[in-house]
Amino acid sequence: MKTVPLDLNTLAAASIHEVKNLLGQLTLSLDSIAEIGCPGAEEQISGARFACRRIVDRLCEMLTLYKLEGGHLAPNIDAHSPVDFLEDLMLEARTLTAGRFTIDVQPDNAPPFWFFDRELAQSALMNALHNALGFARTRITLSAAQDGDYLVLRVSDDGPGFPQALLNDNFDAPRASQQGTGLGLYFANSVAKVHQNKGQVGQVVLANNDGAVFSLYLP
Amino acid sequence: MVARCRSFQIRIMDINFEEKRVLIIDDVPGMRSSMRTILSTFGVVYSEMAGTANDAIRRLQTKPYDIIICDYFLGDGSDGQQLLEQLRHNNLITLSTIFIMVTAERVYEKVVSAVELAPDDYLVKPFTADVLKTRLERVMLKKMAFAPIHRLIEGGKLAEATQACTELSKLNNKYTIDVLRLLAELHVSQGNFEEAQKIYQQVVNLRAVPWARMGLATMFHCRGKHSEAEELLEEVIEEAPEYMAAYDLLSKVCEAQTKTERAQEVLTRAVAASPYTMHRQKEMGHLAMRNGDMAAAEQAFSNVVERGKTSFFRVSDDFANLSRVQMGLGKLNEALSTLRDARTSFNNSPEVTFAASVMESLVHTQAGNEKASAAALDTAMHAKQAGNLKASESLTLDLAKACFAHGKDEEAKGLIEVLVRNNHDSLALIEKAKKVFEDAGKGAEGIALVDNNVKTIIQLNNQGVLKAQQGDLAGSVQLLTEAAEKMPENLQIVLNAAQALLVHIDKLGWNDDYMMSAQRYLDVARAKNATHPKLLSISKLAQDMAKKYGVAA
Numbered sequence: 001m002k003t004v005p006l007d008l009n010t011l012a013a014a015s016i017h018e019v020k021n022l023l024g025q026l027t028l029s030l031d032s033i034a035e036i037g038c039p040g041a042e043e044q045i046s047g048a049r050f051a052c053r054r055i056v057d058r059l060c061e062m063l064t065l066y067k068l069e070g071g072h073l074a075p076n077i078d079a080h081s082p083v084d085f086l087e088d089l090m091l092e093a094r095t096l097t098a099g100r101f102t103i104d105v106q107p108d109n110a111p112p113f114w115f116f117d118r119e120l121a122q123s124a125l126m127n128a129l130h131n132a133l134g135f136a137r138t139r140i141t142l143s144a145a146q147d148g149d150y151l152v153l154r155v156s157d158d159g160p161g162f163p164q165a166l167l168n169d170n171f172d173a174p175r176a177s178q179q180g181t182g183l184g185l186y187f188a189n190s191v192a193k194v195h196q197n198k199g200q201v202g203q204v205v206l207a208n209n210d211g212a213v214f215s216l217y218l219p
Numbered sequence: 220m221v222a223r224c225r226s227f228q229i230r231i232m233d234i235n236f237e238e239k240r241v242l243i244i245d246d247v248p249g250m251r252s253s254m255r256t257i258l259s260t261f262g263v264v265y266s267e268m269a270g271t272a273n274d275a276i277r278r279l280q281t282k283p284y285d286i287i288i289c290d291y292f293l294g295d296g297s298d299g300q301q302l303l304e305q306l307r308h309n310n311l312i313t314l315s316t317i318f319i320m321v322t323a324e325r326v327y328e329k330v331v332s333a334v335e336l337a338p339d340d341y342l343v344k345p346f347t348a349d350v351l352k353t354r355l356e357r358v359m360l361k362k363m364a365f366a367p368i369h370r371l372i373e374g375g376k377l378a379e380a381t382q383a384c385t386e387l388s389k390l391n392n393k394y395t396i397d398v399l400r401l402l403a404e405l406h407v408s409q410g411n412f413e414e415a416q417k418i419y420q421q422v423v424n425l426r427a428v429p430w431a432r433m434g435l436a437t438m439f440h441c442r443g444k445h446s447e448a449e450e451l452l453e454e455v456i457e458e459a460p461e462y463m464a465a466y467d468l469l470s471k472v473c474e475a476q477t478k479t480e481r482a483q484e485v486l487t488r489a490v491a492a493s494p495y496t497m498h499r500q501k502e503m504g505h506l507a508m509r510n511g512d513m514a515a516a517e518q519a520f521s522n523v524v525e526r527g528k529t530s531f532f533r534v535s536d537d538f539a540n541l542s543r544v545q546m547g548l549g550k551l552n553e554a555l556s557t558l559r560d561a562r563t564s565f566n567n568s569p570e571v572t573f574a575a576s577v578m579e580s581l582v583h584t585q586a587g588n589e590k591a592s593a594a595a596l597d598t599a600m601h602a603k604q605a606g607n608l609k610a611s612e613s614l615t616l617d618l619a620k621a622c623f624a625h626g627k628d629e630e631a632k633g634l635i636e637v638l639v640r641n642n643h644d645s646l647a648l649i650e651k652a653k654k655v656f657e658d659a660g661k662g663a664e665g666i667a668l669v670d671n672n673v674k675t676i677i678q679l680n681n682q683g684v685l686k687a688q689q690g691d692l693a694g695s696v697q698l699l700t701e702a703a704e705k706m707p708e709n710l711q712i713v714l715n716a717a718q719a720l721l722v723h724i725d726k727l728g729w730n731d732d733y734m735m736s737a738q739r740y741l742d743v744a745r746a747k748n749a750t751h752p753k754l755l756s757i758s759k760l761a762q763d764m765a766k767k768y769g770v771a772a
Contacts, residue, residue, distance in 0.1 A: 021323050024345035028253035031260075031348055056345060063324075074459060076328040078428055081393035084357060091349045112393045115426040119328060119343055197426065 013066050020059040027052045050096055057126050061187045064123060075117035075194045082110040082144040082151060085118060089142055092122075093129055102139045109145035116195060116218045121153060124188040124204075128155040128214035131184065135159030135212060149200055150217045161208035171204060192216055234356050236262035242284040243268045244275045244302070245321075246294035254288060254321075261352045271295070272302045276531045279311040286355065287312065289338075291322040291330075296495040296526075300327070304336050305532055314369040317358050333429040333455075333462035364394055368401065378762055381405045396422065403434055410755040412441045429455065429462055436465075440472050448472045463493050470502070479510050490519070497523055497530070504540055508547075516544045524557065528564055535561055535571040536611055542578045543613070546585060554582045569606035573599055574614055580621040596621045600630075612638060612648060616655050623659035631659070632668060639669050641708035643676040676702075676709065683715055692726060695719045696733070703740060713740045714753050721760045729768045737761055 030049045038045065086107050093103050125142075132140045136157035143154045171189035185204065192202035200219035207213045241263050245251045251268040258266055267284075269275035272293055278284075289299040299320050306312045320327060320341040331337055339358045342351065362369075368387070371380035384402040388395065399418050406415035416438035422431035432455050439448035452469040455462060466489035473482035483506045490496075490503055504519035520541035527533030538561030545554035558575040565571035576599035583592035599618065602608065610618065615638050622631035635652050642648045649669060656665020679702050687695035696719045703709075703716035717740040720733040741761060744754050 017324065021344070024323065025249065025253070027345045027347075028250075028257065032253060032256040052345075076332045077426060078332055078430075079396035079426075084393065087353060088350060091347065091353060095347050095349070112391055113396055115428065117328075 009066065013063060016059050016063055016066075020056055020063070023052050023056045023059070027056070053092075053096060054130060057123070057130065060123055061127065061184070064120070065187055065190065075120055077115050077117055077195075079113045079115055080118045081112065082114055082153070083107040085121070085153070086110070086142050086144050089122060089125055089129070092126060093140065093142065096129065096133060097140075101133070101136055104139065104141040106141060106143035106145075109143075111146045111151065114146075114151040114218070115197070116151065117191075120191045120194070121216065121218065124191040124216055125153055125155055125214075127184040127188055128216075131155075131214070132157040132159070132212065147217070149197075150202075150219055153216045153218070154213060156209070156211055156213040158211040160211075162206050162212045167206055167208070169206075188214075188216065192218070195219060234359055236352075236355075237264050239263060239265065239285040240283070241266040241286045241288065242275065242278060243288050244270075244272070244293070244299070245290040246270055246292070247290075250290065257348045257351060258288075260348045272297045272305075273529065273531055275302065276305070276311065279306065283313075284316065286317045286319070288319045288321060291320055291327040291341075298495075299338075300330055300334060300336075301496060303338055304334075307336055309532065314373060315362055315366065317355065317362065319354065319358070329459070329461045330463075333433055333459070333464050335430070335433070335464065337430070361394060361397070365397075365401070372405070377405060377409050378759060381409070396425075400430070400434075407434075407438075407441075409758065410752045412438050412752075416442070429459060433462075433464055433468065436468055436472075440468065440475065445472050445476050449476075461492070463489050463496070463499075467499060467502070470506070474506065479506060482506055483510055483512065483515070487515075494522070495526065497526060497532075500526075501537070501540070504544070508544060513544055513548050517541070517548060520544055524560070528560075533564065535565055535568075535574040536614070538564070538571075539574045539578055539611075539614060539617075542582070543617070546578075546582055549585075551582050551586050555579065558582075569602050570608060573602035573606070573608050573610070576602060577610075577614055577618045577621060580624070581617060584621070584624045592621070593625055596625055596627075612642070612651075616651055619655050620658065623655070623661075628661075631655075635665075636668065636672055639672045640676055640706045643673045643709065644711060649673065676706070676712065680711060680715055683719060687719055687722060692719070692723045696723050700736065707743060708747065710744055710747055710751055711753075713744050714751070714757055717741050717744070718757050718760065721757065721764055724764050725760075725767070729764075729770070734761070734764070734770070 027049060030045055030052065033045055086105050090103055090105050097103065129140070132155050136159045139158045141154075141156045143152075143156075145152050145154075166185070169185070171185050185206075189204045192204050195202035195218045197219040202216070202218045205215040205217060207215070236258075241258055243251050243254045243258075243266055245254065245268075248270065251270070255266050255268065267278060269278055275287075275289070289302060291299040293299060293302065299322075303318055303320070306318075312318065318338045320331070320338040321344060322328075322341060323344045327341060328343075331341055339361070340354050342354060368380050368383050371377075371383060381402065384398060384405055388398045388402055390398075399422055403415045403418040403422075406412070406418065416435060419431050419434035419438060422428065423435055432451060436448045436451045436455070439445070439451065449469065449472050452465050452472065455465045456469065459465075466485050470482040470485040470489075473479070473485060483503070486499065486503045486506060490499055493499070500519045500523045504516045504523065507513070507516035507519060520537065523537045524533075524541050527537050538557055542554040542557045542561075545551075545557060558578055561571050561575050576595045580592045580595035580599060583589075583595060599621070603610070603618075615634055619631040619634045622628070622634065635655065639649065639652055652669050653662070653665050656662055656668070659665075679698065683695050683699040683702070686692075686698060696716075699712065699716040699719045702712045706712050717737040720737040720740075724730055724733055724737075738761065741754070741758055744751060745758075748754070
């Protein structure tokens with residue numbers, strides 16, 4: 001029998017995958033423990049869920065990036081309701097904040113439906129949300145609106161805002177940073193760029209406006 | 220923790236999950252029970268669990284469920300999408316049943332965007348109880364929005380459903396694209412391909428989503444525009460080689476242009492990528508047989524039989540197909556063994572006894588075992604008569620072959636005659652029928668008999684239509700209904716008979732019996748080929764008549 005040379009990338013991808021699924025099961029168990037009710041341990045359980053979620057999100061990103069680098073990432077575009085999308089995102093945000101922040105949702109300027117990859121867009125925004133959770137003071141706002149030929153999905157917070165270096169970045173390469181934001185933004189920008197329609201390409205725009213404003217533009 | 224937003228506070232209704240019957244399908248026991256726990260957190264009390272597709276089917280056969288939550292990977296090579304299609308095609312779930320697919324990775328998203336039959340939603344693991352609950356509520360609201368249309372469809376009132384759907388499509392809301400998709404499907408089911416094509420094109424113009432492009436290609440194919448279909452499908456496959464449905468359709472398009480070798484080539488690629496999809500394997504077997512590629516045909520049919528052994532949807536034809544190929548390859552012992560397996564697998568049911576005996580008779584003849592062959596033919600004839608069994612085209616032709624081999628020429632001719640009369644417009648069948656005569660050394664006689672029968676039917680049809688045109692409506696009805704009773708499977712005849720009856724009603728007044736017969740013929744036609752172009756106009760005529768005379772259709 002011929003031995004196939006071990007491809008470390010593939011091995012890594014498979015391992016990430018397995019770990020991600022195990023964490024998924026762990027999250028489910030934590031959910032059920034929380035339901036049964038453990039007096040005094042609520043905070044710990046909620047912390048564990050938060051940690052699980054962050055690891056899972058990070059692993060998902062790595063897998064997606066791996067596929068992207070290999071040219072395997074084609075978006076699965078279909079019609080979705082941006083309002084429903086925000087509602088899902090809010091539920092995710094709610095499990096993560098564990099009551100520490102107020103979450104505002106502004107879907108009023110959203111079109112009734114839009115064509116985009118729901119799961120990819122969610123990963124990109126979860127990333128922005130993780131960031132916002134690290135920097136917001138009291139409030140995080142999620143919004144959706146139509147801006148010309150684009151749907152704009154936005155996460156803003158009332159924290160100190162993005163550092164100037166990030167505002168100048170065009171996210172063309174992953175940059176490691178203390179907080180890990182660089183990799184996340186690179187990922188979000190990759191997600192934006194696979195969204196293309198009639199010659200227009202999606203993009204990530206960062207701005208500061210009484211806090212950090214992360215915008216994902218999808219054509 | 221406050222979440223403030225006007226539109227989210229207005230929950231249109233509180234859904235009572237206590238009344239809902241839920242079926243959880245997952246091959247991992249741990250996942251099944253966690254899912255059950257999650258469901259119980261928002262009030263689901265009635266949930267059952269199934270570990271395999273067959274287990275799920277067994278449960279669905281005995282009672283209905285409101286919600287099905289199914290993992291995409293079901294182990295042993297079967298998957299949730301196949302299960303969904305089987306359930307829908309066998310009417311084990313209704314349009315109001317909620318079907319949610321759960322998947323551990325992005326693989327399923329690729330599948331779902333191109334399939335004809337999509338689940339109501341899909342969720343990527345891991346997800347929280349809140350997310351599942353929200354998604355379920357959302358699907359329920361959507362089902363409520365579609366309920367009036369679903370009721371019309373399930374009541375067979377397709378024209379009214381189409382009208383309601385068209386109205387709904389004028390609203391611009393979050394269901395717009397789903398409404399358009401359903402509307403296109405409704406047009407297709409009534410044979411109204413041009414309208415369906417327009418709608419798919421409308422969606423493609425908004426965004427070239429895979430299912431709309433597939434729909435468009437299907438409409439090109441149905442309207443005989445094969446090169447347009449081919450071009451579009453090549454494009455789809457190049458952009459997304461993982462859309463298996465595109466290969467199936469491209470193969471059909473090639474076959475329609477008699478490029479059967481290319482058709483097989485296309486299907487081979489799809490089979491390699493997804494070897495467990497049985498309808499594709501069957502198609503592959505038939506195509507390979509047509510191309511004389513017996514090795515590939517044997518491979519495909521034996522896959523079908525192997526997997527079928529554990530499936531609810533196996534049919535004795537699968538075994539007959541395999542034995543036919545094995546016989547063609549001269550593997551007579553294997554063929555006999557396949558037929559023994561068939562008898563066991565179907566517990567010696569009358570159908571399998573008949574099918575297996577027909578094939579055994581042919582195998583024994585080829586082996587030079589005259590006596591065993593005659594005995595098998597006897598058994599087959601008895602089983603057919605006793606059970607009043609219907610046989611597939613291939614099996615009928617094989618039975619005719621066996622009859623010829625034993626000098627039962629009259630029986631053979633009779634079988635072929637009936638088959639030809641019921642399918643006089645199928646060129647492929649006519650050729651096969653003539654071949655049976657040729658192989659029996661009665662080529663000239665066979666050609667004359669087959670051609671004569673085809674001619675008779677065409678003349679009969681023309682006479683009936685001519686009588687109606689000349690104003691002899693009663694004569695037209697008599698001629699065509701007599702023909703339809705004799706050839707209940709012949710679509711053209713049956714549809715013309717329905718038309719004659721309805722025209723009679725239109726011109727000469729209401730007649731209960733005529734209307735009932737017309738409806739019966741339409742049902743027969745619908746069951747045989749729901750997309751026959753004439754079916755649409757005649758169904759519409761029936762509705763118009765009911766309306767004209769103020770009778771509920």
